[in-house]
Amino acid sequence: MKKLPFLALLLFPLLLTAQTTAYNQEKGFVANGYDVVSYFDNSVKKGNKSLTFTYENAKFRFSSQNNLAKFKANPEKYIPQFGSWCAYAMATTGEKVTINPETYEIRNDKLYLFYNAYFTNTLKKWKAENPTELAQKANVNWAKSQYEE
Secondary structure (H helix, E strand, O other): OOHHHHHHHHHHHHHHHOOOOOOOOOOOOHHHHEOOOHHHHOOOOEOEEEEEEEEOOEEEEEOOHHHHHHHHHOHHHHOOHHHHOOHHHHHHOOOOOOOEEEEEEEEOOEEEEEOEEOOEEHHHHHHHOOHHHHHHHHHHHHHHHHHHO
């Protein structure tokens, strides 16, 4: 019986690090299958179904072999903020709202995606309402949402 508490102490850090990001994969891929690397070249491109890669149990598509290689070399640089959920919604309500992959912003070398449908473009709201402050609020809400899963 003395081994059980000792084993629990050993496994507890593993449980803390085993948590993974809850990526938005509503279309089967992060960013609805768009090439997350292409955003950083200021061009939005759909990924090719033959160029896919899984990272942290999330599937990504790429428009070129070169972009796939860039992602593999440094995935954290290219992953959309907040798991590819709408940055504005994450900041204002903490909710995971789907995105329009062609509505985005690169800010401080990070990719932010936004909802844009039915006369609502949250990127416009984001830019009008202090994006720096909203990004900070979104980071707090995102951290909370990861533990509520």
